[in-house]
Amino acid sequence: MEMELLRGIQYNFKGLILGLRTPKLLFLGLLRFFIVIFFSLVLSGVALYWHQDILNLIWTRPESQWLFLAWKLVSWCLSLFLVILSSFIAYFAAQIIFSIFIMDYMSVITEQIVTGKTASSSNLSFAAMFVHLLKQEIPRAILPLIVIVFISMAGFLTPFGSIIAILSSLAAAVILAWDNTDLIPARQMVPFRKRFGFLKKNFLFHLGFGLWFLVPWLNIFFLSFAPVGGALYYLEEQTIITLQPE
8 A cells, every 4th residue: 555655656756757858748848837837926916916805805904903913814814815716726727728738748748658659549620629638627627626625615614624624635636646647548538437446446546646746836846747657657557568669
C-alpha cells in the first residue's frame, strides 16, 4: 500500500522531468501554466476590486473599536475566500477553454515518445472531439471538484471543519490525479465505468500522484505537466509499452 503511494509521488515527478526535457511538452506545459496564472490574476483582481462592496453587504464598518477588530477579521477572511474562489474559477475557466486540448495533446506526445505510435479508436472532427473531451471532463473533474469545494466551505460551519477540509483536499488531489491518468482511455473511448474502476483499483497511487497538487505555489506547476506522468503510468499499467531507441 505504501509503495503505491510512493509510486504516485514518483510518477508525477517523473512526468515533470520528461516534460522539462522534451521541447514540445515543455512548451505546452508552460503554456498551460501561464494560462492558469493569467486567469488567476485577472479574476483575483476583479474579486478584490469588489471586495469592499461585498463586505458592506455583509457588514458595514462599525464605530466601536472592539467591533472594528472583528470587522477587520471578517474583511481578511473575505479577502482570502475571494482569492481562493477566484483561483478555482480560474482553473475551471482555463481548463474548459484551453487546457482540455493541451492536456490531451500532451498525452498524445507522451504516448508517441513511449510507444512510437498513438492508439485511438476515433476519427472525430475538431468540434466533435472538443465536445467529447468536455463530456469526459465534467463528470471526471469539474463537477466533483465543485462539490468538494462546497463541502469544504460548509465544513467550516461545523466543529469538524478542519478534518473535513483535510479530507476534501485529499479527495480533490485524487480527482485531479485521475483527470491526468484518464486522458488516454478517454481518447480511446473506453467506457466511463471501466475508467472509474481503474481509479478505484489504483486509489492509493492517485492519492500519491495528487499530493503534489496540495503544495502551495508548486501545485500549479506540477498540474501543468501532470498529463505526462499520468500518461506514463496508464501506459505502464496497460502493459503496452514498447520503448523506442533514441
